[in-house]
Amino acid sequence: MFSNSLIELDRAHLVHPVASYRTHETLGVRVLASASGATLTDATGKQLIDGFAGLWCVNAGYGHDSIVEAAAKQMRELPYATGYFGLGSEPAIRLAAELADRAPGDLNHVYFTLGGSDAVDSTVRFIRYYWNARGKPNKDQFISIEQGYHGSSTVGAGLTALPAFHAGFGLPFDWQHKIPSHYAYRNPAGTDPQAIIAASVAALKQKIEQLGAERIAAFYAEPIQGSGGVLVPPKGWMKAMREVCRTFDILFVADEVITGFGRTGPLFACSEEEIVPDLLTVAKGLTSGYVPMGALFMSEHVYQTIAEAAGASAVGHGYTYSAHPVSAAVGLEVLRLYETGLLENGRRAGARLMAGLESLRDHPLVGDVRGRGMLAAVELVVDKERKTPLPAAADPARRIFDRAWHNGLIIRAFASGVLGYAPPLCCTDSDIDAIIERTRQTLDETLADPTVRAAMV
Numbered sequence: 001m002f003s004n005s006l007i008e009l010d011r012a013h014l015v016h017p018v019a020s021y022r023t024h025e026t027l028g029v030r031v032l033a034s035a036s037g038a039t040l041t042d043a044t045g046k047q048l049i050d051g052f053a054g055l056w057c058v059n060a061g062y063g064h065d066s067i068v069e070a071a072a073k074q075m076r077e078l079p080y081a082t083g084y085f086g087l088g089s090e091p092a093i094r095l096a097a098e099l100a101d102r103a104p105g106d107l108n109h110v111y112f113t114l115g116g117s118d119a120v121d122s123t124v125r126f127i128r129y130y131w132n133a134r135g136k137p138n139k140d141q142f143i144s145i146e147q148g149y150h151g152s153s154t155v156g157a158g159l160t161a162l163p164a165f166h167a168g169f170g171l172p173f174d175w176q177h178k179i180p181s182h183y184a185y186r187n188p189a190g191t192d193p194q195a196i197i198a199a200s201v202a203a204l205k206q207k208i209e210q211l212g213a214e215r216i217a218a219f220y221a222e223p224i225q226g227s228g229g230v231l232v233p234p235k236g237w238m239k240a241m242r243e244v245c246r247t248f249d250i251l252f253v254a255d256e257v258i259t260g261f262g263r264t265g266p267l268f269a270c271s272e273e274e275i276v277p278d279l280l281t282v283a284k285g286l287t288s289g290y291v292p293m294g295a296l297f298m299s300e301h302v303y304q305t306i307a308e309a310a311g312a313s314a315v316g317h318g319y320t321y322s323a324h325p326v327s328a329a330v331g332l333e334v335l336r337l338y339e340t341g342l343l344e345n346g347r348r349a350g351a352r353l354m355a356g357l358e359s360l361r362d363h364p365l366v367g368d369v370r371g372r373g374m375l376a377a378v379e380l381v382v383d384k385e386r387k388t389p390l391p392a393a394a395d396p397a398r399r400i401f402d403r404a405w406h407n408g409l410i411i412r413a414f415a416s417g418v419l420g421y422a423p424p425l426c427c428t429d430s431d432i433d434a435i436i437e438r439t440r441q442t443l444d445e446t447l448a449d450p451t452v453r454a455a456m457v
C-alpha cells in the first residue's frame with residue numbers, strides 16, 4: 001500500500017533524470033528504501049547488490065556511521081557558511097588543502113561546486129576568463145570526444161557527445177567540436193594500442209589545423225569514457241593527447257568525475273597516467289554520494305593568470321552553495337576512509353571483478369570485456385566475428401536491466417547492449433562473486449530472448 005501510493009505520487013509529480021517521461025509513467029518507479037555495504041533493499045524488501053554504486057558515486061558503500069556523524073556534527077555546529085565576503089569554514093578550507101596535497105602536480109587551487117555538471121560548466125567560464133586575461137580572446141573554441149560525457153548543464157551537455165543530450169535542446173553550440181573516440185573494440189585503426197593512440201593524435205591535430213590553434217581554448221577528456229560505454233583508452237593515450245595540447249597552447253581538462261576517488265585504483269586516474277592536466281574536475285566519489293559536491297582543480301598557471309588579470313576586481317563566478325561546510329565535512333571523512341583501507345579493498349575487489357568478467361568471455365553473447373579497477377563493461381553482440389550489436393528490438397537498456405534486477409543485481413544496461421559495472425569499493429569477495437554469477441544468469445536469460453535468438457541466425 002505504502003509503496004503503491006508512492007508510485008502514484010511519483011508518476012504524478014517527480015520528473016526523473018534522463019528518462020522517457022511517457023515510458024516512466026507507464027512502468028512506474030521502483031522505490032529504494034535502505035542500504036548497507038554494497039546491498040540495497042527496495043520498498044518491497046527485495047535485496048540487490050548495487051553493481052553500479054548508485055550512479056558510479058557511492059564509492060565507500062552504504063551505511064558508514066562515521067560519514068553520517070561527520071555530517072550531523074557539522075550541521076549542529078555550522079550548517080552553512082558562505083565563501084562570499086571573505087568568509088569561510090574550517091572543513092572547506094581543510095578539504096581544499098588535503099585535496100590539493102594529493103592532486104597531481106601543481107593542481108593546487110580548488111573551486112567547489114555541487115556536482116560534476118557545474119564543475120565542468122565552471123571550467124568553461126574560467127577558461128574563457130583565462131584566455132581573455134592572456135590577451136587571446138579569440139581562443140573560444142572547445143574540443144571534446146565522441147561518446148564523451150561532461151554533464152548536463154547547457155554548456156556541458158554540448159561538450160557531451162551523447163545524442164539524447166543534444167536532440168531537441170539546440171545543442172551542441174557552434175563553438176563545441178568533437179573528435180572520434182579511442183573506442184578500442186570498434187576502432188577503424190584496429191586493436192593495436194599504438195595505432196589507436198596515433199589515430200587519436202592525428203584526429204586532434206587535424207581538428208586543430210581545421211579550426212586554427214589560435215582559436216582553440218581547451219580539449220576535454222575522461223581518463224576512461226564512462227557514460228559512452230566505459231571505453232578504456234590504451235595506456236599512454238592521455239599522455240599523448242596532453243602533449244598535443246601543450247604543443248599547440250591548448251588547455252587540457254581531465255574530467256575525473258567518474259574516475260576520481262579510487263574508481264580505477266588511485267585517488268586520481270591522472271596519477272597513473274602520469275599526466276598533470278591544466279584543469280581537473282571531480283564529483284561523485286568526492287563525497288561518495290552521501291551529499292552533493294563537486295570540485296575543479298586549477299593548476300598554478302591558470303589560477304595565477306586569472307588572479308593577476310582580475311587584480312582587485314571580483315572574478316564573477318560563484319554559487320550560494322560553493323564549498324558547503326556539510327559536504328566538505330563529509331568529503332574529509334570519506335577521504336579518511338579511502339586512505340584507511342577503502343582504496344586498498346577497491347584494488348583487491350577490482351582485480352576480482354575484472355577476472356570474473358573475463359571469465360564470461362566464453363558466453364555466446366560476450367563480445368568484449370574491458371575496464372580498470374572497479375570500473376568495467378561487458379559489451380554484448382549477437383555475432384562475435386562481425387561484432388554485431390544486439391538488435392534494438394531486444395531493448396537492452398530496459399530488458400537487461402530488468403533481468404538483472406530480478407536476479408538481485410543492479411548494473412547499468414546501455415541501449416547499445418553494453419553492461420556497465422562500478423560497484424562500491426567496499427565490496428567483499430562474495431559480493432563480487434555474486435555480481436558475476438547474477439550477470440551470467442542475466443546473460444543466459446538474454447540469450448533465450450526470442451528477439452536476440454532471431455538476430456543470431
Ligand code: PLP
Binds near residue numbers: 150151226284294
Ligand atoms: N563528467 C563526467 C565524466 C560524468 O560522468 C558526469 C556524470 O556522470 C558529469 C561530468 C556530471 O556530473 P553530475 O551528474 O554530478 O552533474
